[in-house]
Amino acid sequence: MFAVSSQILNLICTYFDFYCIFLSGSALIYLKGPKFLIYVSGALSMWGDRMWHFAISVFLIELYGRNLLLTAVFGLVVAGSVLLLGALIGDWVDRNPRNKVAHASLFIQNISVTLCSIVLMLVFSYKQRIEQIWDGWLTVVCYTVVIVLADVANLASTALTIAIQRDWIVVITGYNRGHLAGMNATMRRIDQVTNILAPLAVGQVMTLASNVVGCGFILGWNLVSLLVEFFFLSRVYRIVPALSVKAPVVELDQVYLQSTERRRSQGNCNTSLHLKEITDLPLCLRRFRWLVSTCKDGWRAYYRQPVFLAGLGLAFLYTTVLGFDCITTGYAYTQGISGSLLSLLMGVSAITGLMGTVMFTRLRKTYGLVNTGIISSCLHLGCLLLCVCSVFAPGSPMDLSLLMPYNSNSSTDFGRMPLLPDRSSIHWTNNTVLFDNVPSGTEPESYTSIILLFLGVITARIGLWSFDLTVTQLLQENICESERGVVNGVQSSMNYLMDLLHFIMVISAPQPQHFGILVIISVLFITTGHTMYFLYAHKAKKKRKLR
Numbered sequence: 001m002f003a004v005s006s007q008i009l010n011l012i013c014t015y016f017d018f019y020c021i022f023l024s025g026s027a028l029i030y031l032k033g034p035k036f037l038i039y040v041s042g043a044l045s046m047w048g049d050r051m052w053h054f055a056i057s058v059f060l061i062e063l064y065g066r067n068l069l070l071t072a073v074f075g076l077v078v079a080g081s082v083l084l085l086g087a088l089i090g091d092w093v094d095r096n097p098r099n100k101v102a103h104a105s106l107f108i109q110n111i112s113v114t115l116c117s118i119v120l121m122l123v124f125s126y127k128q129r130i131e132q133i134w135d136g137w138l139t140v141v142c143y144t145v146v147i148v149l150a151d152v153a154n155l156a157s158t159a160l161t162i163a164i165q166r167d168w169i170v171v172i173t174g175y176n177r178g179h180l181a182g183m184n185a186t187m188r189r190i191d192q193v194t195n196i197l198a199p200l201a202v203g204q205v206m207t208l209a210s211n212v213v214g215c216g217f218i219l220g221w222n223l224v225s226l227l228v229e230f231f232f233l234s235r236v237y238r239i240v241p242a243l244s245v246k247a248p249v250v251e252l253d254q255v256y257l258q259s260t261e262r263r264r265s266q267g268n269c270n271t272s273l274h275l276k277e278i279t280d281l282p283l284c285l286r287r288f289r290w291l292v293s294t295c296k297d298g299w300r301a302y303y304r305q306p307v308f309l310a311g312l313g314l315a316f317l318y319t320t321v322l323g324f325d326c327i328t329t330g331y332a333y334t335q336g337i338s339g340s341l342l343s344l345l346m347g348v349s350a351i352t353g354l355m356g357t358v359m360f361t362r363l364r365k366t367y368g369l370v371n372t373g374i375i376s377s378c379l380h381l382g383c384l385l386l387c388v389c390s391v392f393a394p395g396s397p398m399d400l401s402l403l404m405p406y407n408s409n410s411s412t413d414f415g416r417m418p419l420l421p422d423r424s425s426i427h428w429t430n431n432t433v434l435f436d437n438v439p440s441g442t443e444p445e446s447y448t449s450i451i452l453l454f455l456g457v458i459t460a461r462i463g464l465w466s467f468d469l470t471v472t473q474l475l476q477e478n479i480c481e482s483e484r485g486v487v488n489g490v491q492s493s494m495n496y497l498m499d500l501l502h503f504i505m506v507i508s509a510p511q512p513q514h515f516g517i518l519v520i521i522s523v524l525f526i527t528t529g530h531t532m533y534f535l536y537a538h539k540a541k542k543k544r545k546l547r
Helices: 002-032 034-063 069-095 098-125 127-172 177-208 211-239 252-265 269-280 283-303 308-316 326-334 339-367 369-392 448-478 481-508 512-546
Strands: 426-428 433-435
Touching: 002 034, 034 069, 034 098, 034 127, 034 177, 034 211, 069 127, 069 283, 069 481, 098 127, 098 211, 127 177, 127 211, 127 448, 127 481, 177 211, 177 339, 177 448, 283 308, 283 481, 308 448, 308 481, 308 512, 326 448, 326 512, 339 369, 339 448, 369 448, 369 512, 448 481, 448 512, 481 512
Parallel strands: none
Antiparallel strands: 426 433
16 A cells, blocks of 8 residues: 555656646746747836836936926927827838847937936036036036937837837737737736836935936946847847848838829929929938928828727827826825825726736637727726716815906915925825925815725726727737838827827916816816727728628
């Protein structure tokens, strides 16, 4: 009996050893595979981006004292540059080999951040001396250099995101929709986690040490990340042969010249004269004409896509104050919400965002991609109804009389309190802000309104991120390879344009008593965006039935 038991035990141990060897082999294959390398590279890139986006905002405020001017200028420059150059960036991604695009974007992004960090370290270390040179104009030059370098880094980051997350992933998955959905969801989960942890990490360094040490930390991270990402992306490019094959992009100049030649052969002398005028133009003017033509054709390509309405609907979701940015947290500050509670709510919102990515993969597998977008839209809008209810709930500070220019109540201290607080009351801890020194008397009579607001914002993120992933995959699946870059570049431009509108809304109605109006306008924009998606879904289903 003992011998039989011993043999069974030995057999179990043998099978267990073989199982461990199999697992270790499978794990090793996965760790060397393209998906894992893309995940690690993406995590490093996102971590660096999140640290930098948080830190540069803090640095600009520290440089300019209690004024938010530099931060506002930086935000305007970043949004404006992507809005104007998004199509050109996407066209550049389409026209060049994938490895060169990824390596160039990665190099420009990290080197720009490194140089910007060096300039910031010098400014923080020798600020008083710099202010005395050229009657203070050297300080202006330093501010300009910092903003320009940071903007270049953001443009390069946009190009890298388009290349890797909108093109490489599609090729790596072999155009398999299930695998593509899984990779998209995983990348978004990584983004959600880094969005919380990366700013906390660099914020602790800046708080416990100094801004100079914080700049040095970011500098070192970017140099190390540059080497690791470069190696990993090169490895992926080598082990996935399909990445080296790219559909050719027809040159716009070539198309234009061919069309004009065709018209000339048909006897149109005016066309030949026009062609001669173009060829006689100086090189710089011809280049400028080509850039304008590229932008125009990029927007036309975006408009003629079958998923145009879905992409435009996603862009409309950016015109909102219902997110964990400085606007919403500034409003919460005026309503007496503590910094510790805000940080807790932000953590819960990250969890609901992760739930949205999980829900997306399951819904897509069960109901299909188009229906997943419909379900996600309904869930998103349903949760945002809580935010609308908060506007009229007890404790809401909304007072429409403050919109009257000569109303006497608007002259009170509370009426003049902006959504963005003074620099002295801010503790920077994440991609949002936490506040101390809450003014006495600002606590509402009831917290029902603020509870409904944040309950709606937090729960809505489940549907929001599921919908975002749906539209992202629709763009990946339905755009031809030769236009994938330029269309996604224009999509980035649209996102930034609609994001600018929400800041214009806040500038137009900056008081806490106006926030309820901003909530209603935001919900209207979001409803419009989802309505566009519903129209797209209706057309897509109708087209499918005709087949």
